[in-house]
Amino acid sequence: MNPAAGSATRPSTLPPVRGRLTAGAPLAPLVWFKSGGAAEWLFEPADIDDLSDFLAALDPAVPVMGLGLGSNLIVRDGGVPGVVVRLGKPFARVERLDATTLRCGGGASGILVSSTARDAGIGGVEFLRSIPGTVGGFVRMNGGAYGREVKDVLVEAEVVLRSGERRVLGLAELGYTYRHSALPEGAIVVAATFRGHAEEPAVVQAEMDRIAAEREASQPLRSRTGGSTFKNPQGHKAWQLVDAAGCRGLTRGDAQVSEKHCNFLLNLGSASSADIEGLGEEVRERVKANSGVTLEWEIQRVGVNP
Structure with missing residues (x-):
């Protein structure tokens, strides 16, 4: 059911x-997987x-949900009830406050940055160059890459x-752990x-170039993907567990585990969100059976099934 048609929100x-x-705004064009249903309401x-x-x-x-670049997100095929908030250009400004500090809009x-x-x-903050998302998402998820996380550089967040x-909110109030914060729903x-x-x-540019080259060599950057799919369990790399379970290249419909980096899922063309999820x-399931480790989703999965 299309949530815009079946909800009491008029x-x-x-x-x-x-x-x-x-009303009834399609979300597939706004997310990297290019799949999924509509927002009951999209507010910019x-x-x-x-x-x-x-x-x-x-x-x-x-219900209210924020949407950034839609990179680390599966929108289910039945769409998202309530209001999806997307921050546009008015929230994308970045300004220098002093010699070492930047204030960044949630949509930047x-x-x-x-x-x-x-x-x-x-x-x-060079590592932020490698994360396909916006400041709002980084702060909510304690985004990180290449040995650094948002909690290492954040002074405060305005919410x-x-x-x-x-x-x-200061750093302590955000209650950061690995890829998680205490921000309320x-x-x-x-x-x-x-x-x-x-x-x-x-020197900053050289580090950004190094990060960009490493990403280019190891990740399927030009594909319809949601980025890193599963969190790295303590003492393990998620991609190694996925590979060891024989899942590299595994498919379901038009969804595939990337051959290049098997902690990435791909939409090869017309995969539904149900196929991807x-x-x-x-x-x-295969990783659990093979290694005994339960992988946790890093990608957010939102909305309802049809």
């Missing part, structure tokens, strides 16, 4: 906005006040809670402050 029940509010706020006012007036029973990409840091002579309340990260260290721009569950 246009008359939604608060007025200054940004864009779209004009600014922080627009978002805060909307959430404060929205029926508390209506990792590439924009790292390149702005380079131009400002700030090192330490709008589901209630519409605006809060500034429905909270939207609208900005974050990162602190690095003073560095020559050429089902393939991931089959991989988990």
Whole structure:
């Protein structure tokens, strides 16, 4: 069932906005897998006040979810009930606060953050260049790569809670663990402050180039993929467990375990989200049977089945 057609959330029940509010918005074009159903409502706020006012007036029973670049996400084929919030250009600014600190909008990409840091002579956030997502997602998931995580550089995060309340949260309040934070459901990260260290721009660029080359050599970057699929269990690499279980190249419909990096799932063309998620569950079963290790999803899976 299309959630836009079957829910009690009607246009008359939604608060007025200054940004864009779209009913039944297809999400497949907005996510890297290019699969899945529609958002009951897609809200692209004009600014922080627009978002805060909307959430404060929205029926508390209506679920709210943030959407960044859609890189680490499976949207189920029945779509996403409630409101999906997508932060656009007004939230994509990155500004230098001092010699080592940047304030970054929740909609800013990792590439924009790292390149702005380079131009400002700030090192330490180069790893964000390798994560295909936005600041809001990095902060929520404690995103990381190449030995660094958001918690290593975050000073504070500005969020709008589901209630519409605006809060500034420090590192301790975010309760970071591996690829997880204590941010409450429905909270939207609208900005974050990162602190690095003073560095020559050429040195920062060299590290960014090294990271880019390593990604190019090891990951299926030009495919329809959700990025890293499973978290690395303690003492293990997820891809090695997947490979050892004989899952490299495994398919279900048009979904495939990547031959190049088997902790990546691919949509070869017309895979449904059910195909992709089902393939991931089959991989988990095979790994459990082979090694006794239970893999945890790193990719978020949201929405409902048809």
